[in-house]
Amino acid sequence: AGYVQLIDHLAAGVNVILDAPVEGIEWSDGSASAGQPAAVVRLRDGRALEADFCVCTLPLGVLKRDHERLFQPPLPDRKKQAICNLGVGVLEKVALRFEHCFWEGKAKQLHCFYRVPTVEARATPAACEAPYWLSLRPVTGSNVLIAYYATETGRIVAKLSEEEAVKSALALLKSMFKPEEVDAAKLLEVKRTAWIEDEWACGAYSFVAVGSSPEDRSALAAPLGALHFAGEATDQ
Ligand SMILES: Cc1cc2nc3c(=O)[nH]c(=O)nc-3n(C[C@H](O)[C@H](O)[C@H](O)COP(=O)(O)OP(=O)(O)OC[C@H]3O[C@@H](n4cnc5c(N)ncnc54)[C@H](O)[C@@H]3O)c2cc1C
Structure with a gap:
């Protein structure tokens, strides 16, 4: 496939x-x-x-x-x-697979969600403030959430270690959902990109x-x- x-x-x-x-x-x-x-x-x-x-x-x-x-x-x-x-634009992803889904049922169609960054965060982009989230559940049935980080936040996330990127992503989820629900969902697997740091790509899309x-x-x-x-x- x-x-x-x-x-x-x-x-x-x-x-x-x-x-x-x-x-x-x-x-x-x-x-x-x-x-x-x-x-x-x-x-x-x-x-x-x-x-x-x-x-x-x-x-x-x-x-x-x-x-x-x-x-x-x-x-x-x-x-x-x-x-x-x-x-050359920047678009990075951090994909998280959980044992349980904690985000469905919170809204009628929670396939894609986003927290509007605070004015302060927009002025000084912080890694955990601005991704939008995509749920793969409607398409694949798997409990996967993907955080997309564009522009400056993408640059910041690409420089983080995988551990730091996951910590940052989970912190954001815990600010949007009940922290105990996020913890109970049990993170099973992580995949992340760092295209802007990849010497054979040097970025995501052209514009x-x-x-x-x-x-x-x-x-x-x-x-x-x-x-x-x-x-x-x-x-x-
Ligand atoms: C986060 C993200 C999400 C995307 N999602 C989608 C999507 O959902 N649907 C979609 O259609 N497109 C998507 N795209 C876009 C799609 O991935 C690209 O448009 C496509 O891969 C570009 O193909 P390409 O052959 O031009 O370049 P690339 O796929 O970048 O291929 C270039 C190749 O050149 C190689 N290379 C570099 N330097 C050298 C060298 N010196 N010697 C030999 N080889 C070298 C690289 O290793 C690479 O394999 C996405 C892109 C990003 C970054």
């Missing part, structure tokens, strides 16, 4: 090389001379993959950090400008930041001879 079905379908019959960080992409404008590969992808382990085309799907955050050292020749100015202009425009997405998506671009940030 899940998205892996799509991946398995697309990957069928394709030679997928995993655990192979790309350290360099040499590309040509398509007028490569005879005998020369149009694109060469250099891997950290020293291998060089020669190809007629290269499709780069690096996340925008990784492109922002690494494009200067990755591409040879360097990317043209308009491409660099698009990488610089578009923003059209102040000062950028949808044309930046087109500029990012535009092919450069043998070098093509795809991935979330190029989607319009």
Whole structure:
């Protein structure tokens, strides 16, 4: 179940090389001379993959950090400008699975809930103040609550240890429900993300930041001879 079905379908019959960080992409404008590969992808382990085309799907955050050292020749100015202009957003999750459900019956449809942060918390975002909560019970039947942390609170939560993130999430739940009910529900399992801290992601979603425009997405998506671009940030 899940998205892996799509991946398995697309990957069928394709030679997928995993655990192979790309350290360099040499590309040509398509007028490569005879005998020369149009694109060469250099891997950290020293291998060089020669190809007629290269499709780069690096996340925008990784492109922002690494494009200067990755591409040879360097990317043209308009491409660099698009990488610089578009923003990378922050969205982190802490998922908690409980033995018992304590949140149903408190309201007619408690699938998604949220506590409006205090004015003070909005001024100085505190990790436990601003997530919205999603209950997976209506969809999967499991007693799972997921806290979504965006923007500054996401940055704070991503830097916390798992123990600290869970403590913070439980403290918030105890401020919204009866603390003894939260304790009695018995936390069984935790999963959390820290995409903004992940060196291969450097963030969650791209967005059209102040000062950028949808044309930046087109500029990012535009092919450069043998070098093509795809991935979330190029989607319009
Ligand atoms: C919290 C959150 C919730 C989301 N929920 C949904 C949802 O419910 N539904 C939905 O449709 N979408 C959702 N999305 C969005 C979706 O996950 C992304 O849009 C999608 O995964 C982007 O795919 P991509 O291939 O562009 O990039 P990625 O999935 O980020 O793939 C890029 C790949 O490049 C690799 N990489 C990075 N650097 C290098 C390097 N130097 N060498 C080699 N490989 C490298 C990375 O390891 C990664 O595997 C969510 C995203 C977030 C953050």
